[in-house]
Amino acid sequence: MAKLRVITRDNGAGLSRDLAIVADVLRAGHQVAAVGLGRHRWRNHVYQWWTRAACRVRGRFDVQVSLERIYAPTLGCAARNLLIPNPEWFAPDWVALLPRFERVLCKTRHAETLFAQLGCATLYTGFTCADRFDPAVPRVPAFFHLAGRSTAKGTAVLLDTWARHPEWPPLTVVQRHRHARAAAVASNIVLHPGYLDDAVLRSLQNAHRFHICPSEAEGYGHSIAEAMSVGAVVLTTDAAPMNELVDADCGVLLACTPGAPMGLTQRHRVEAAAIEAGVARVLQLSEGQCSALGQAARARFLERDAAFRERLGTVLYEPPRLPTDALADTALPTAASVLS
Template sequence: MGLPQVRLISRENGVGLSRDLDLMAGLLAGQARVERLGIGGRSRMRLQELGLWGRRLLHGKAPLQLFAERVYRRCLPLAERNLLVPNPEWFLERWLPLLPAFDAVLCKTRHAERIFHALGCDARYIGFTSPDRMQAAVPRQRVFLHLAGRSSAKGTQALLATWQRHPHWPLLVVVQHPKIATAKVVAANIDHRIAYLDDAALQALQNQCLFHVCPSETEGFGHYLMEGLSVGAVVLTTDAEPMAELVAAQRGIHIPVAGSRTDGLARRYFVDGEGIAAAVEQALALDAAALARLSHAARSYYLCNDQAFARRFQREVLAWTRSAAALPLAEVER
């Protein structure tokens, strides 16, 4: 009997979703015949869906499909089993009636697990991971790094405004995509880089900067949080789910929440200058021993989480392939 077939489906966006597809495909390599389907724009999507329906007419349904974040309604009838790996803040209201079409919802965070369980889904925690960015030979500096990227939900403006009011603080490096940045902030202790950095330059920064400031308003998972933990950085993040789930108090510093509002199935949390200042001053007061403890705890958590996620994901998906073949669903590590 050959390897089971698994189709992974999401939007091909060149960044987070594309990376998630690659990561999951890599974990299943050698254990399943993986079809990685990156959906394009509207016209290309229609052609892709027609192609899949043609294959169904010729060869029957696929055993298992896994949808990452996006739900493509016309693709749901194409497989015996359908799984969803959602990001709650991006889950659209029009997809809610489609949830019963999914055999299980595989959740990246405990926060997402609770949300989808409350919606009546078979919600199962698998966790998630991010690339290991560690470069142990790179000397660490008492510099703060904020990766805003292309997101408008990273708390960047509040962070920049607060740093401007504290000229005695160490250097803050902010990396922001030109399409998102409004204006470059000029200050003696702020290096505001409105540019695209290649991966090598970005990785070097992640390792050079001892502190990573991540006041996210919302996260489906939080790759830049997990990447910060992977390099053993002291991560400062919003004291709300799921950010504080990844960066617990024993391995980072929490920024108090100043307000919130509903955002999709989740909530969006906001920090203010007072909360940012309290967290930064807490970071600056850490002695060498405390910094070493936090750094070790961050790196250790990353390594344990990375291995545990790989096991959960592989065992869960492969169990559902057996279910698709009309075998009893195996007991899966939860």
């Protein structure tokens, strides 16, 4: 049984969920320490250097898995380092640290391509999210949008578009209080700013037949995958990696235009016309067609969930690709050259 550490920032959102998911999968065959660092920078620095010193006394971990963020002082605390990145949040300063990682485990094919271009040894694992399905909750022909803490979910254009269509069914929006608008912008928009009890959120996810997720960028797409898990009809952006999760067989894709760079990737904007076209299309679907799309979405979620757990569970049994010292001598291109 290997001794592992999984480390990231505990942000109370996507990274915290990722930490719990990865640690849970790896605990099936290994001894795992899950470390979530807080928002206080100086405390994080103290922890990183303390744990580096402690490893010299107690011995190193067999493997350390870094989620999204790279904490350089901790890389010497493990015989093998693995990285599970989110390309849109990958900082330019971290490119120089990539030779310290034996492999980059990629949530999406999009990420696999980006990190292969940087010269990394990549391995596609996929990813997963919590299964939110509750068949006891009746479905209603209304729309749901989970923005959470993110500012890259296309929420503003979605609200503006919905406000121009009072004839549309209700749209329920869950968004962090800091980013939420002070008041509902239309009579058919229900806004939930701030924290929602998880049971209430799960009920909302299951109650809404349609989930609309016009994301500008995603590392994986928890809100999209959770929508698929409840068997919703999912509308999302026709750009990577969003269209890796959803295709015409299990949802509806919204046309988009490329936007500004974001980390190693770029944003994609869904305009009002694309939202209008997507909503018009799903409102014309019969109940049987909606059910078929929802069932296909849930089946896709379950298939990918099982595949991810198997891939991540077996990756540590593979022999090391290269010693860390050998990897450290490998020259890599820069982030700028990949985006150019």
